[in-house]
Amino acid sequence: MYDIRGLNEECGVFGIWNHPHAATLTYMALHSLQHRGQEGAGIVCSNGESLFGARGMGLLTEAISDAQLESLQGFQNAIGHVRYATTGASEIANVQPFLFKHSKGDLGLAHNGNLTNAVQIRHALESEGSVFQTTSDSEVLAHLLIRGKSPNIKTNQKAALNQVKGAFSCVMLNTNQLAAVRDNNGVRPLMLGEVDGAYCVASETCAFQAIGATYIRDIEPGELITFSGENDIDYDYYSTNINHNMCSMEYVYFARPDSEFHKHSIYNVRKALGKKLASEMGIEADIVIGVPDSSLQAAKGFSEYTGIPNEQGLLKNRYIGRTFITPDQSVREKQVRMKHSPIRDVIEGKRVVVIDDSIVRGTTSKYIVKALKSAGAKEVHMGISSPPLVDPCYYGIDVSTHAELMAAQHTVEEMKEMIGADSLTYLSVEGMHEVFREFDSKGECDACFTGNYPIEIVDHQLPEVKELKRRGV
Ligand code: SF4
Structure with missing residues (x-):
């Protein structure tokens, strides 16, 4: 059986070509991409003749030991991956990069996103005798790459990439080249950089800052960049x-605020989302606070627009993982309580606007409103710096069913009552897109807010996948 929840993942990738400390820099870069996946990590290196790898479960520091990192020293080319997965597929076999040994040559592969026709292709390949070792959609891409008939690697890569649908920012390492590709819809980010004369690629530019690399530019949708030789590109x-x-x-939640898309910081984008929300919300209050950490910038923007003072009303326990990317609901609920703590002196007697970036299941919002009221808030008005999440994501984010989404089940008025707030306001879809355009974005997927899916979702129409969904698997 294929775990359809396991197909959904949010990950980070990195690759570097021709650097004497390739493995160490990959490790450092993955550390700064840790927010994109905390359940597994790996590195695959090349010495020009063979590929070698290390991978494990958990945070990077748990997944790759000092001894393993030491064993990868001396290789000049590397790719790396941090992984998030849902419960069913959280196992070592699915941790990337994958390393395939083949008579045509070794292949290392790591990918961020989700293929929407992976099950369909897998069925076709299995009927022709292929055997799969993992439940990951990335393995499907590897099979297609290896089955290529041309002596030219790029020809085979193009043929394979044209067969898969979905969201994929991917790095592929052979013994004599590193290729980086972004799907032709550009759903997941992928950036090009340079360090000490060596090229590198990363899901986010915060990885470049971590290793002292220069951010050259965003890799374009459909672009396939190949590094080989000394520094050929x-x-x-x-x-x-x-x-x-x-x-x-x-923009709204996943990327780190110090990362840049299109040469603009996510910090400034989130501030602008807060300003736009303020312009649409029109509320009187004494203070505005942000839910730490990802909503602090939106709260700052809200404050700048309205003149309402921005205070730190909630403290975050930094030693708890992100609730959005922790698979189990019962653990998630306990973590919310441990994670955010109100500061009574700031809150007491005040009309409070609290800004959050999104409401998924409502667990966090409910607790936060309750905690602020317990700390003496006179009123609590909740502002969300994105539109209501009403549809699942099939492109790599772990929101796989309507049942998980509070806004898919209830009106905004009902949600306001359920979370106990005095008012609840979301940013409009139009307002959100206007902000992104201010920052040179050429277009965005908004399917989880609108149901307008830009890429065909093939697998979820298959009878066996529908049956799994019906049974709530
Ligand atoms: S559906 Fe939502 S979460 Fe998924 S890619 Fe589109 S905007 Fe992102």
Whole structure:
């Protein structure tokens, strides 16, 4: 059986070509991408003749030991991955990068996103005798790459990439080249950088800052960049059908505020989302606070627009993981309580606007409103710096069913009552897109807010996958 929840994942990738400390820099870069996945990590290196790898479960520091990192020293080319997965597929076999040994040559592969026709392709390949070792959709891509008939690697890569649908920012390492590709809808980010004369790629530019690399530019949708030789670089596209559908939630929530898309910091984008929300919300209050950490910038923008003082009304326990990316609901509920603590002196007797970036299941919002009221808030008005999440994501974010989404089940008025707030206001879809355009975005996916899916979702139409969904698997 295929675990359809296991297909959904939010990850971070990194790759570097021709640097004497490739493994160490990959390790450092993955450390700064840790927010994109905390359940597994790995590195695969090349010495020009063979590939070698290390991977494990948990945070990077748990997944790769000092001894393992030491064993990868001396290799000049590397790719790395941090992984998030849902419960069913949280196992070592699915931790990337994958390393395939084949008579045609070794292949290392790591990918961020979700293929929407992986099950369909897998069925076809299995019927022709292919055997799969994991439940990951990335293995499907590896099979397609290895089955290529051409002696030219890039020709095979293009042929394989044109067969898969979905969101994928991917790094592929052979013994004599590293290729980086972004899907032709550009859903997940992928950036090009340079350090000490060596090229590198990363899901976010915060990884470049961590290793002292210069951020050159964003890799374009459909672009396939190949690094080889001393420092040869080849720019190409695997598809002529190019669309711009960058994930809106990358701007709103996922990316680190010190990362940049299109040369603009996420920090400033989130501040602008807060300003836009303020312009649409129109509320009187004594203080505005942000839910730490991802909503602090939106709260600052809200304050700048309205003149309502911005205070730190909630403290975050930094030693608890992110609730959004912890698989089990019962653990999630306990963590929310441990995670945010109100500061009574700031809150007491005040009309409080509290800004959060999104409401998924409502667990966090409910607790926060309750905690603020217990700390003496006269009123609690909740502002959300993105539109209501009403539809699942099939492109790599772990929101896989309508049942998980509070806004899919209830009106905003009902949600306000359920979380106990005095008012609840969301940013409009139009307002959100206006903000992204101010920061040179050429277009975004907003499917989880609108149901307008830009890429065909093939697998979820298959009878066996529908049956799994019906049974709530
Ligand atoms: S559906 Fe939502 S979370 Fe998924 S890629 Fe689109 S905007 Fe991002």
